[in-house]
Amino acid sequence: MARGRRETAFSEKEFYLDEFRGRTLAFAVYHDAVPERLRLLGEVARDLLLNDTRVIVLLGGGAARGRAGLRALDRALAASSAQPSLPFVARPLAGEDAPVLTLAAAEVDAPIAEPLLLGVWRVLRAEPLLVACCLDVGPERLVDFAQRLGARLRVHKLVVVDSDGGVQPPDAPSVLSFMDESVMEALLRRGEAESAGLGARRPLLAAIREALLAGITSVNLAPLDGVARELFTYEGSGTLFTREDYCRVAPLALDDYHEVEKLLERGQSEGYLKYRDADEIGRILISGYGATIGAHHLAGVCALQRDGYAAERAGEIVGLYTITRFKGEGVGVKLVDCMKAEARRLDLAYLFACTTQERVGQFFERQGFRRIPAGEAPAAKWRCYDPARRAAVAVYRWDC
Incomplete structure (x- = not known):
């Protein structure tokens, strides 16, 4: 009996990895802090890639300029004595022939068109990891781009990495763990977000709602140091958004x-x-x-x-x-x-x-x-x- 229990030992991480296997997750990451902290995201990406999950990372802020952030991701993705090698030949993100697209602000703001989609597919056809550096755009524009691109590609999930983490009204004891689209619609009516103390996050919440309406089945909003807990544990660390209100x-x-x-x-x-x-x-x-x-x-x-x-x-x-x-x-x-x-x-x-x-x-x-x-x-x-x-x-x- 004890042997059987060990063989079926519970693993929350495996539970969620089962859901993500064979699917695509997109991350919108506006990061102006120390580039090395992006290693936290790289560790999550590594777990997903080892799980046969495609990963699209859209970088904004200081992380999109220069190569320090890309090198931090590379260090997390690299094999070590404690980590198996990725099941594909990973080209260094900071190298010359990298699976990285660099997008100017005009390209980020433009409608999603064939040249961009072809560029994405050329990378993902060869390997399951793509990083796009989105230059000179603020966090709301980055998330808006992420939801438009994610909806067009029909990704399984969009993860928005934001320094403020999940949704927490000032009078709430903790972050709201779950919101559906109907609740968001009510919150985004004139003056409602402001009366709830969430006026500053209205553009971000509006972009997340658009992602749900456009067909992305779920969106997670979490801080960088909480992404792993948000994706791989039942408790989470941020807010999960789904379209269905049932x-x-x-x-x-x-x-x-x-x-x-x-x-x-x-x-x-x-x-x-x-x-x-x-x-x-x-x-x-x-x-x-x-x-x-x-x-x-x-x-x-x-x-x-x-x-x-x-x-x-x-x-x-x-x-x-x-x-x-x-x-x-x-x-x-x-x-x-x-x-x-x-x-x-x-x-x-x-x-x-x-x-x-x-x-x-x-x-x-x-x-x-x-x-x-x-x-x-x-x-x-x-x-x-x-x-x-x-x-x-x-x-x-x-x-x-």
């Missing part, structure tokens, strides 16, 4: 199982979920539901299990877990609502859920569940159940 709940597909298994393992390691072996997790997967925000972002999971409860016409909600970034977005509520609807469709008498977490119990109570003695749960629930855990478990019931 959370869709649907049965898990086979292609979801691997990612959801990792997510459940995370919930177990945090103590939110009961430890289950591979077969027990498998039962959750085959009866599971996933909540997805936007086109690609898994936000939470749960399962409805009925085996052993036929006599009571009962169903148990198990494996309910939501990703940190989307807590507060109503993902858990939508999952439970789906389970309620499914219970009615199946003509069940009631649903129940078990937890050792007080906060989770309070969540179920808010959804109309009431706490009951453990002995009122179906007897089959407690067969081969750990007595110590049973003593600590609270049981909640919802009548259909």
Whole structure:
């Protein structure tokens, strides 16, 4: 059993790399600080390139002039004793024959046309990395160019690297982790951004909204030192923007199982979920539901299990877990609502859920569940159940 757990050790980074594999990510990076700090971006680019992900970097500010920033990227991309070589012959970005385009301000501001697209393709046809140095443009113009180019190329994701990081209104305790296009539309109405204390970021937010409307499925806004956390962890470091203003709940597909298994393992390691072996997790997967925000972002999971409860016409909600970034977005509520609807469709008498977490119990109570003695749960629930855990478990019931 322990050996199996090691083989399926949870890795948030792998979870996201799976999503990015075979796709293209574009980065808009306005950087006027010490060029060496671009090594942070180079390390992220290296991880993506090793993952068979195309990377387009649009540099503005001081980083677009001279070669110091390009050399910092080169150092991060270079192989070392601790890093494998890239799966292609990487031409040095600071060299003469480099995969680098230099664009004057007029070219950045012009409509996206065939000569630029051909120049991009000539580079990406040979290798999966392109850097474009955009001269003499401010951060808003750089992001506007990035969203126009990204939309024309239909990139999978645009990452905007900004020194101010994600969106944080003055009265908010932390950065807003998620915004959809409808929220942005309301924020960008006359005077709304200013009243929210975000007037200075209006041009940037408007460009990000245009990216979503033009077809880029998601945009991330983060500081340079937070890009890796933003792309490769559930918590993130900035703000994720998607066009869709809905959370869709649907049965898990086979292609979801691997990612959801990792997510459940995370919930177990945090103590939110009961430890289950591979077969027990498998039962959750085959009866599971996933909540997805936007086109690609898994936000939470749960399962409805009925085996052993036929006599009571009962169903148990198990494996309910939501990703940190989307807590507060109503993902858990939508999952439970789906389970309620499914219970009615199946003509069940009631649903129940078990937890050792007080906060989770309070969540179920808010959804109309009431706490009951453990002995009122179906007897089959407690067969081969750990007595110590049973003593600590609270049981909640919802009548259909």
